[in-house]
Amino acid sequence: MIALSFQPLGDDDVGLSVKAVAERVGFPPDKIYIDRDSEASAGAYFSGFPGVNMIVITTKLKELLSPIQLTSAVAHELGHWKRRHNRIEYFAMILRTGLFFGMCRKTYGNEGVLRIFGFTETPHPMIPVYLSIYFFWPIVQDLFNGIHAIIQRSNEFSADDFACDLGLAGELRDSLLLMAARTFSFPLFDTWCSAWYLGHPTILERVRRISSRRR
Numbered sequence: 001m002i003a004l005s006f007q008p009l010g011d012d013d014v015g016l017s018v019k020a021v022a023e024r025v026g027f028p029p030d031k032i033y034i035d036r037d038s039e040a041s042a043g044a045y046f047s048g049f050p051g052v053n054m055i056v057i058t059t060k061l062k063e064l065l066s067p068i069q070l071t072s073a074v075a076h077e078l079g080h081w082k083r084r085h086n087r088i089e090y091f092a093m094i095l096r097t098g099l100f101f102g103m104c105r106k107t108y109g110n111e112g113v114l115r116i117f118g119f120t121e122t123p124h125p126m127i128p129v130y131l132s133i134y135f136f137w138p139i140v141q142d143l144f145n146g147i148h149a150i151i152q153r154s155n156e157f158s159a160d161d162f163a164c165d166l167g168l169a170g171e172l173r174d175s176l177l178l179m180a181a182r183t184f185s186f187p188l189f190d191t192w193c194s195a196w197y198l199g200h201p202t203i204l205e206r207v208r209r210i211s212s213r214r215r
C-alpha cells in the first residue's frame with residue numbers, strides 16, 4: 001500500500017540520477033518514492049513483498065545529500081532488492097513462528113518439563129507449555145535473534161558491495177559520513193555487540209569496509 005505522503009520521483013537532478021541507476025539494474029523507477037512526511041527521519045529503505053517492491057527516500061535525506069550521494073544510498077537499497085534479502089526476512093519470520101508453535105506442541109502435557117520444575121502431581125497439560133514459553137522460549141529467541149542479526153549484518157555489507165560495484169563507493173562513504181554527522185548518529189559499538197544485538201553494522205564499520213574496497 002502506498003502512503004499518501006509518497007510521491008514519485010520527479011525530473012529534477014535527483015530524480016534523473018536515481019532513475020538512471022535504477023534502470024541500470026532493472027528496477028522500475030516508478031516504484032521509487034519520496035516520502036514528504038516531515039516527521040520521517042533522514043533515511044531510505046527497501047520494502048518488498050512477493051511481487052510488490054518499492055524504495056522510499058525521505059525528504060530529510062533528499063535535502064541532506066547531493067543528487068549523486070542520494071543515488072548511492074538508493075544503490076544500497078537496490079542491493080537489498082537485487083540480492084533478495086527480503087526473502088531471508090520472510091524465511092526467518094516463518095522459522096521463528098514455526099519454532100514457537102513447534103515448542104508449544106512438544107511441551108503440551110510434557111512430563112519432562114514438569115519434572116524439571118519439580119511437579120509431583122500432574123497438572124493441566126497447558127502448564128508445561130506456559131512454563132516453556134516463560135522460561136525456555138527467551139533462550140531460543142535470544143539465540144535466534146543473534147543468528148538473525150549476524151545474517152542481517154552480512155546483508156548490509158552485501159548491499160554496500162552492490163553500490164560499490166556500481167561505481168558509487170566514494171559517494172556512499174561520503175553520504176554515510178554526512179548522515180552520521182548531521183543526524184548525530186554515530187554510535188561506537190563493539191564489533192561483536194553490533195553483530196549479535198544490532199543486526200546492522202555501525203557507520204564506522206561500513207565506512208572502513210567501503211574505503212578498503214576503494215584501494
Ligand SMILES: [Zn+2]
Pocket residue numbers: 076077080156159
Ligand atoms: Zn541496508
